[in-house]
Amino acid sequence: MPSSSLNKLYKYLNNERDERVCKGITDEACKHVATNYFSILFTHTFTKLGDTLSNPKTVLTWLMNYVGAPVFLISLIVPIRESGALIPQVAISNYVKRKPIRKYIWIVGSIVQGLAIAAIGIVALQFEKQNAGWLIIICLIIFSLARALASVSSKDVKGKTIPKTRRGKLGGYTSSFAGILVLIAGLYITYKSKTDEDIQFYTTLIFFAASMWIIAAIIYAFIKEFPTDITKDEGDQNSIRDNIKLLKDDSNLRNFVIARSLLLCSALSAPFYVTLAQNNVEGTSYLLGLLIVSNGLASIVSAPSWGKLADKSSKNTMAYAVTIASLCGIILVILVSFTAALKTQLWLYPVAFFILGIAHSGVRQGRKTYVLDMAKGNERTNYVSVSNTIIGIILLFTGGLSAVLSLISVEVVIVVLSILGFWGAIKSYRLPNVEKENG
Template sequence: MSTRHPTELEKLYDYLNDEEDARTCKAIGDEACRETPKNYFLILISNMLTSLGDTLSNPKTVLTWVMSYVNAPVMLISFIVPIRESGSMLPQLFIAHYIRKRPVRKYVWVLGSVLQFLAIAGIGFVALSFEGSMAGWLIILCLVAFSLSRGLCSIAFKDVLGKTIPKTKRGRLKGYTASVSGALVLAAGLFILYKSKDDVGIDFYSYLIFFAASLWLIAALIYANIQEYPGETEGGKNGFKEAWERLVLLKEDKHFRNFVITRSLLLCSALTAPYYVLLAQRYVGIEAYLLGLFIIANGIASIISAPVWGKMADKSSKKVMTYSAILTASLGLIVVGIIQFLPALNDKVWLYPIAFFVLGIAHQGVRLGRKTYIVDMAEGNRRTDYVAVSNTLIGFILLIAGGLSALASLISVEGVIAILSVLGILGAIKSATLPEVE
């Protein structure tokens, strides 16, 4: 009987995952195991594309610039980050019921990705066609549609990942995805930096957004080719009733409750980012090249750190959360100390991209750590419930944080960074107490 030789794709998969002998497929079935190499790279490529799309339509940078160009009210600009982040999380507790009824869930991700394509393309069209308050409100409307569509992808992705990729390989996959995405982000940052020498206008940023939108459409076509076998389903119950029943998890499941508290505290890494940009604008200026420098710094951080964090997360995702929270908090306190006690460095251009680079490393650790942890905590529909409940609660917390950001003008930017750093310290302590799940 002839021995089947591995394909080049399987060889590459085995190399990337240190598979020397028989392939290990912990927590997935034999059928899914045979399809793992193909699914691994389909997931990697599709998520690489959407990650680049996220960067090129980032509300903290590109969308803020676009809304400024079309003279949208500042009040509306202040809402885009909370809406973009929380809108994708808040509905998840209620839509998870309908996703659970589907034995094959990859098409939920495909639908969400297509809808995100339409929403981001809509923003590009609005930027070219409208100005002032009308443009601002239409962009907000498109962003709401984008965020809700993103919620579909968030639930479906974690479930498909858990059904198609073995334990001990998931963190590494996310690490490679973030690393390759970081390389593409680096290229995009260099391109924006190069174009900033010219007198770029709204056309350039609109076409940048159109390109970002197309990435979600391409990703949907790729993701549709994943070989996903039917999994657990539940049905029949009212979605809202089930949603409230899922909230009981917080009361009854101490492990899950502690994870949600930890994740809430670890939001410090995401919430701190805009304040580093504000510091740079205050002390260095608002020249266009700063946008490119921040994007480049974040891209390099992903390239360097994501594979390392991913490999560490496959061994202990809770330690990854702890270490990255410590890094976030330490950076914040150091930057605040420099601003307060070393004023001669405040106007140095290099200070803020370097700080953003370190923060990018820390944020990658937080993201990879908590995503790997929740996927490995449970299997089947329990995983879907965990993701839906935690994301919905985090969505509410983000909205509250977004409202509080309007009060940030009452205290100094440095004060906000210091407060978030303290939360990072608490997050590190809390994550260290979580049990291991790998």
């Protein structure tokens, strides 16, 4: 698409009529905002589709069950995929900060993620039971490390190339476009799973998901990124400790991390919604497709609105979204516990999953925009890596706690996570409004 057309479309999507807004980026970067905007939009659209089609809460769980992997290995895939991508980020950030151009780090991370997901498909075709389970776990560990590399660099590249008051909208449009693709994929899966639910069906999903990261890496190479000033602490043996010390010295970062920890309820609740459906509804061969459809619809209808709200106040976005997630959890438990006729209805769970998807989209948009707008330059890299590493550790702890609570009942887990979510809403609302402070 010609640059003039990109500029017109960029202005239309962001309601720009006169002079371009370039808040928080350099004059050089300002000249290439439109190209970078759409490169990032398409890149993240494809990776979000890949994420959905290889999601450990749905697709990988189904795949592991199909190959006969032990239950204890299946229980590891969500914490390994999520926390494994977060915990190494403080160490990785010190490497990233020494690179003046950081988009190539993301490109390498994306390619490795795609290869790791493709390897899972090969394992599923060639192995079964415990051997398949352990090999899939190894592939997920490699995937998670590559994801950590991409995560640290992506937020820094986005912060360098996309202006403030435009980052939230970009995230919203990305989720919405990805949601359309996810909706199409979900409808296809729902249709095909009624007749063709075999190993070829699942591995085709996995191989297609893997290709999304490879395509994304190619698109990301077109981003025009200008060099960052390199930090002079290459020989500093205490850099990781100094980064962690940010939590003690920076009250804004510390409070954000506390709030974000409590926001985990929107992500951790999802597999228990699925478990409720599997426990209470018979004949759910196409449940996977219905849940993917619900997730896609949730992104389509909500992401642009969350993105616009995040550009005005990302901390309020987090607060509103997690409140919706918590209310959804409480209402679902009440319906399942006290209405015997409703608990066996298949439609109840995709509807609840849809509402949770709307809420989780808002939580993601809010927290990502907040950490981008909270800091600048290498400080941003430090903030992202420190907060992600701490969240990864907390995720392991919270995941373990959820596993213990699930021995009582799935409903208890959802209620506890919902209560933590309400607390997270209060903590988020009390954060400073960084969109106004860091002009």
